[in-house]
Amino acid sequence: MSLLCFLAFIFLPVVKCFTEVQMALMVPNDTHRLFSVDIVLPAVNIGILRARSFLPSDVNFTVHYADSKCHIGVGINEAIKLWYAGKVHVFFGPVCDYAVAPVARQTRFWNIPIVSVGAMAAEFKKFHVEDYPTLTRAGAVDFTVFSALIHKFLDQFKWNKFKILYEQQGINVSDDFCKIMSSSIYYTPSNKRKDYFNLGDLGDLENIIISEIGIGYGGMYIGWLEFINGKRDTTLIPRPLQPHILVDLFFFW
Ligand SMILES: *[C@@H]1O[C@H](CO)[C@@H](O)[C@H](O)[C@H]1NC(C)=O
Ligand SMILES: *[C@@H]1O[C@H](CO)[C@@H](O)[C@H](O)[C@H]1NC(C)=O
Ligand SMILES: *[C@@H]1O[C@H](CO)[C@@H](O)[C@H](O)[C@H]1NC(C)=O
Secondary structure: OOHHHHHHHHHOOOOOOOEEEEEEEEEOOOOOOOOOHHHHHHHHHHHHHHHHHHOOOOEEEEEEEEEOOOOOOHHHHHHHHHHHOOOOOEEEOOOOHHHHHHHHHHHHHHOOOEEEOOOOOHHHHHOHHHHOOOEEEOOOOOHHHHHHHHHHHHHHOOOOEEEEEEOOOOOOOOOOHHHHHHHHHHHOOOOOEEEEEEOOOOOOHHHHHHHHHHHHHOOOOOOOHHHHHOOOOOOOOOOOOOOOHHHHHHHHO
């Protein structure tokens, strides 16, 4: 409530005062993306309707949309423009890890909240207090929790060594999605023997399996290839004798 409004409120009790909540929505405008604006904006509007139902009627919401392009530079540039235009009380997004990181570091100095359903990398949790204190991660996927889950599976089956064969990109989620997920699993503290290998362009899988897994990481339970190319090659890979849950989990991801 501005001072003017406050004075008017005292001297002219019939004047109604409005509180305008300015929301900055920063997601890509790209229908191929999981968090495209055409999906997110209707959800934001439903959220506002619900909030209106229990907030005082003089609280109003305005959504300012900016296209983050899922990009490390574009996101922060749009955030700065909105901020200097005086159009932000809260940021919703960016979602992609590389786009949200610089914005979430900056909002600390502006002292305004930022809510993201992305920011999945373990770093956002690890450096929350120092670097991202105004960031709230509200997403379904958090690689820290996911990595802990993977380690629970490894413990359950007493698998004491593992090697991650990963592709850099996920499909249209965010840049380096699979790499960031793999590194979260790899860097989860444990006393297991571990290694990783970037599959690159998925060249010669059979030789990669021999040279990268071989007898060093091989054993009864080689099954990760199924996730890599999405089909089950039972002649090349011995079937796991234990439940397939780990394999299927990766296949799903
Ligand atoms: C997204 O891009 C399309 C095509 O460029 C445009 O018509 C639409 O208005 C954009 N959406 C938003 C929310 O700006
Ligand atoms: C509140 O928001 C609605 C929808 O955006 C708009 O029509 C209305 O004029 C706003 N009211 C005030 C007082 O700003
Ligand atoms: C990923 O995005 C590209 C263009 O950005 C599109 O051509 C492709 O079909 C998308 N793939 C999926 C699986 O949605």
